[in-house]
Amino acid sequence: MKSIEKLLRKFEPEHDGKWAKLHPVWDAFYTFMFTPDKTTTSGSHIRDGIDLKRTMFTVVVALIPALLFGIYNTGHWHFASLGETTAYWDMFGDKFLYGLIRVLPIVVVSYAVGLGIEFIFAIKNGHAVQEGFLVSGMLIPLIVPVDTPLWMIAVATIFAVVIGKEVFGGTGMNIVNVALTARAFLFFGYPTMMSGNKVWVGELSENLDNNKVVDGFSGATPLGDLASFWSDEPTFSSLADFSEHWTLLDSILGYIPGSIGETSLIAIGIGAVILLITGIASWRIMLSFFAGGLLMAFIFNQTATNPFMELSPLHQIALGGFAFGAVFMVTDPVTAAQTNTGKYIYGFLAGLFAILVRVFNPAFPEGVMMAILFFNVMAPLIDHYVIQANVKRRIKRLKIKQA
Amino acid sequence: MSKTVKLRKGLNIPLLGEAEKVKNSVEQADVFSIKPPDFHGVMPKLDLKAGAKVKAGDVIFHNKYVENVKFCSPISGEITEVVRGAKRRILEIIIKADTNIDYKDLGVKDLNSMSDDEVKNYLLSSGLWPFIKQRPIDIIADPTQTPKAIFISAFDSSPIAPDYDFILHGEDENFQTGIDVLKKLTKGIIHLNVNGDGSPDKVFTNAKGVQINKIYGKHPAGNIGTQIHHIDPLNKGEYIWTINPQDVAIIGRVFNTGKFDLSKVIALTGSEVKTPKYIKTIIGTSIKNIVENNITSDNVRIISGNVLTGDKIKPDGFLGFYANQITVIPEGNQSKFFLTDGWLGSGCSKFSISKTYFSWLMPNKKRKLDTNLNGEIRSFVVTGEMEKVFPFDIYPMQLIKSVMYEDLDEMEALGIYEVAPEDFALCEFVCTSKIDIQEKIRQGLDKVQEEIL
Numbered sequence: 001m002k003s004i005e006k007l008l009r010k011f012e013p014e015h016d017g018k019w020a021k022l023h024p025v026w027d028a029f030y031t032f033m034f035t036p037d038k039t040t041t042s043g044s045h046i047r048d049g050i051d052l053k054r055t056m057f058t059v060v061v062a063l064i065p066a067l068l069f070g071i072y073n074t075g076h077w078h079f080a081s082l083g084e085t086t087a088y089w090d091m092f093g094d095k096f097l098y099g100l101i102r103v104l105p106i107v108v109v110s111y112a113v114g115l116g117i118e119f120i121f122a123i124k125n126g127h128a129v130q131e132g133f134l135v136s137g138m139l140i141p142l143i144v145p146v147d148t149p150l151w152m153i154a155v156a157t158i159f160a161v162v163i164g165k166e167v168f169g170g171t172g173m174n175i176v177n178v179a180l181t182a183r184a185f186l187f188f189g190y191p192t193m194m195s196g197n198k199v200w201v202g203e204l205s206e207n208l209d210n211n212k213v214v215d216g217f218s219g220a221t222p223l224g225d226l227a228s229f230w231s232d233e234p235t236f237s238s239l240a241d242f243s244e245h246w247t248l249l250d251s252i253l254g255y256i257p258g259s260i261g262e263t264s265l266i267a268i269g270i271g272a273v274i275l276l277i278t279g280i281a282s283w284r285i286m287l288s289f290f291a292g293g294l295l296m297a298f299i300f301n302q303t304a305t306n307p308f309m310e311l312s313p314l315h316q317i318a319l320g321g322f323a324f325g326a327v328f329m330v331t332d333p334v335t336a337a338q339t340n341t342g343k344y345i346y347g348f349l350a351g352l353f354a355i356l357v358r359v360f361n362p363a364f365p366e367g368v369m370m371a372i373l374f375f376n377v378m379a380p381l382i383d384h385y386v387i388q389a390n391v392k393r394r395i396k397r398l399k400i401k402q403a
Numbered sequence: 404m405s406k407t408v409k410l411r412k413g414l415n416i417p418l419l420g421e422a423e424k425v426k427n428s429v430e431q432a433d434v435f436s437i438k439p440p441d442f443h444g445v446m447p448k449l450d451l452k453a454g455a456k457v458k459a460g461d462v463i464f465h466n467k468y469v470e471n472v473k474f475c476s477p478i479s480g481e482i483t484e485v486v487r488g489a490k491r492r493i494l495e496i497i498i499k500a501d502t503n504i505d506y507k508d509l510g511v512k513d514l515n516s517m518s519d520d521e522v523k524n525y526l527l528s529s530g531l532w533p534f535i536k537q538r539p540i541d542i543i544a545d546p547t548q549t550p551k552a553i554f555i556s557a558f559d560s561s562p563i564a565p566d567y568d569f570i571l572h573g574e575d576e577n578f579q580t581g582i583d584v585l586k587k588l589t590k591g592i593i594h595l596n597v598n599g600d601g602s603p604d605k606v607f608t609n610a611k612g613v614q615i616n617k618i619y620g621k622h623p624a625g626n627i628g629t630q631i632h633h634i635d636p637l638n639k640g641e642y643i644w645t646i647n648p649q650d651v652a653i654i655g656r657v658f659n660t661g662k663f664d665l666s667k668v669i670a671l672t673g674s675e676v677k678t679p680k681y682i683k684t685i686i687g688t689s690i691k692n693i694v695e696n697n698i699t700s701d702n703v704r705i706i707s708g709n710v711l712t713g714d715k716i717k718p719d720g721f722l723g724f725y726a727n728q729i730t731v732i733p734e735g736n737q738s739k740f741f742l743t744d745g746w747l748g749s750g751c752s753k754f755s756i757s758k759t760y761f762s763w764l765m766p767n768k769k770r771k772l773d774t775n776l777n778g779e780i781r782s783f784v785v786t787g788e789m790e791k792v793f794p795f796d797i798y799p800m801q802l803i804k805s806v807m808y809e810d811l812d813e814m815e816a817l818g819i820y821e822v823a824p825e826d827f828a829l830c831e832f833v834c835t836s837k838i839d840i841q842e843k844i845r846q847g848l849d850k851v852q853e854e855i856l
Contacts, residue, residue: 001743005738005740031779033741034741034745035738035739035741035745035746036738036776036779037735037736037775038779039704039734039735039736039773039774039776041839042839043711043712043824043831043839043841044828045706045710046416046711046732046774046832047775047776047837048754048756048777048832048833048835049753049754049755049762049777050777050835051746051781051837052779052781052785052836053746053778054747054750054759055759057746057747058759128781130782171781172781172782172783172784172836277758278758278759280759280785282786333787334784338787338800339801340787343787383801387798387801390798391817394638394816
């Protein structure tokens with residue numbers, strides 16, 4: 001260890017030397033390898049063992065089950081579209097390998113581009129490279145459709161990091177979730193390419209052009225099929241047909257097409273358990289988000305005017321990005337409400353709106369992203385009223401005293 | 404009307420090195436010091452110069468802003484040096500001690516025949532006043548104000564803290580006199596807050612003229628700020644005075660004996676002390692005789708006070724005026740490789756309120772924690788962690804942020820009058836972003852004092 005440290009120290013740029021500007025870059029590598037020897041100078045002499053690196057790393061670990069499942073699921077739907085497989089767990093090696101070949105580049109591009117920008121801003125502004133993007137860089141690949149071109153991922157990442165984060169002052173200062181900004185950019189920036197049914201399954205459009213796709217395979221996600229109930233030509237004639245094709249169990253296990261990491265409730269659930277045990281994510285937000293979503297789905301279920309609304313609440317939240325959003329997106333501490341009371345309100349309303357937007361926006365068959373982005377913006381307002389209540393209590397106490 | 408307060412929030416940090424319950428004494432130190440930086444907000448104006456001979460109880464300096472607040476020598480001897488720092492700020496006044504203490508004669512006082520003002524003036528002129536502190540701002544009490552109440556916390560809940568039940572056992576008479584003195588200073592109640600989870604000594608339970616409240620819970624249950632907040636919260640324009648129980652006994656002793664005798668019992672604690680125990684000594688003593696040959700290595704941090712709020716001192720430094728404890732912990736000035744004991748390690752030797760390290764499987768194991776920051780300074784990212792250890796109806800992060808952008812109205816609205824830096828010690832401990840919160844709160848309080856009060 002000592003020799004590694006000595007070697008690293010040899011490359012340290014002088015603070016006033018020629019390469020002083022590059023000090024943050026060196027610092028990022030050094031602090032990655034070694035927790036510095038810096039000691040407390042004022043206040044509490046001992047400090048908690050946790051730091052931001054450990055926090056972010058824990059979230060990345062929690063994302064790994066979803067990533068692994070996403071890789072396999074990508075492979076399955078590719079081969080399913082070609083008609084080479086029907087059972088979920090056969091051709092394991094081929095499916096996993098195909099998924100790996102498709103997903104890994106997206107992860108690499110997302111990290112390389114995002115971290116590159118972080119380094120550029122650190123050099124430009126002379127501050128340390130903060131760890132925020134470690135998580136964003138993993139989230140972005142998991143919430144995009146697998147057929148998103150790599151250059152689009154790069155452009156979206158640049159947009160999200162620069163406009164979503166750096167212009168507000170970097171890690172800890174952003175208003176909206178960085179990964180969701182990237183996704184929103186993709187969906188609104190390239191609507192013709194990103195909407196429709198063809199992006200969710202690997203190489204589907206090319207294979208369609210070459211007539212390699214098995215008959216009747218549309219590539220549509222369950223949500224896409226549900227949204228078609230609003231149109232004149234629904235994919236399924238009734239909800240029963242739909243539920244037979246896309247069963248609740250399928251969506252819990254994740255045997256459905258969708259964005260790379262969002263499909264399996266089991267994989268996301270493992271991540272949720274890690275985040276809740278370690279105390280990194282707020283259980284208040286997670287719980288209330290599910291509560292909000294279930295309530296809205298229940299209301300629709302009771303007042304249904306079409307099969308989409310009729311869908312059972314449980315099935316409703318098991319579909320699409322709802323669970324992924326609940327565990328990894330809405331709980332982002334920087335963009336969520338920061339007061340404990342505010343967290344309940346924020347999570348609940350975001351969950352409510354996620355289902356509301358999903359059901360009543362046929363043009364766009366997923367509402368979770370929109371709802372979370374919207375409540376990211378609303379979170380400071382929620383906090384404001386929570387804090388004002390606290391302030392008013394204090395003023396009231398003074399008034400009682402004076403009266 | 405005694406009150407019971409039960410706290411759910413808080414944190415007990417399990418540290419090694421609790422003092423064994425024996426009172427030892429060491430040879431009296433040859434040098435003593437009185438350190439003006441111990442008294443926040445005091446601008447010292449020297450009454451005596453280097454070379455002057457003093458008796459215990461002679462005024463050495465007073466506060467330039469509040470002239471009748473005097474600071475006296477704890478010992479008899481000769482002032483050898485006035486140590487100054489940047490901008491000629493006085494850091495230490497060093498006194499070479501006589502072998503036998505020569506006390507200035509203050510005369511035994513009969514409290515019953517003294518009026519309230521006489522008591523106050525006596526406390527001011529005799530140099531006992533600095534023991535009394537005030538909220539808001541957490542500075543020495545302003546003698547021109549009348550407090551709505553006086554608070555005494557009869558226990559210290561901070562890690563490996565001294566046990567006042569043990570220290571003050573048998574000091575019933577002096578403690579009671581001290582309480583009687585304090586009664587002359589307020590029309591309000593004197594709150595004596597005892598640990599609900601322990602069994603308070605009869606020195607506290609038998610005290611007359613006080614309201615005894617029981618506080619249950621983890622640290623900071625013993626912090627005076629927490630107790631005030633839950634028993635009689637401070638509003639704008641109000642004052643509460645606070646005093647440490649051992650200092651109450653010192654005041655009582657001076658009234659009973661007529662001698663300016665600042666001897667007290669302190670706890671020598673911490674994982675790097677060979678035999679942690681209690682020691683009889685005098686305020687301002689050089690700690691040389693206390694720590695010499697009793698520390699395991701050279702690479703240690705010696706703290707006058709506890710690990711959360713104390714001051715770093717040198718091995719030949721001096722006990723702070725308010726300190727009841729010396730803590731010695733390992734210095735953390737070694738870098739940590741990320742896979743073994745850095746951020747990617749199993750972290751079995753680390754302590755964290757989050758469960759991100761596997762040390763959470765052994766929550767009660769007593770630990771040896773060093774002074775490493777365990778990370779780098781970052782922006783605030785994680786929310787909700789401070790709320791877990793901050794038992795106030797105040798939003799800690801929002802208050803800290805209002806201090807950082809110096810918005811006085813917001814600080815006031817969010818409750819800055821009710822807090823002191825020490826109340827934020829645990830917030831600082833748990834902060835993932837390693838921000839020096841106590842220092843920030845102190846800056847905020849200074850700003851409030853300057854601009855509003």
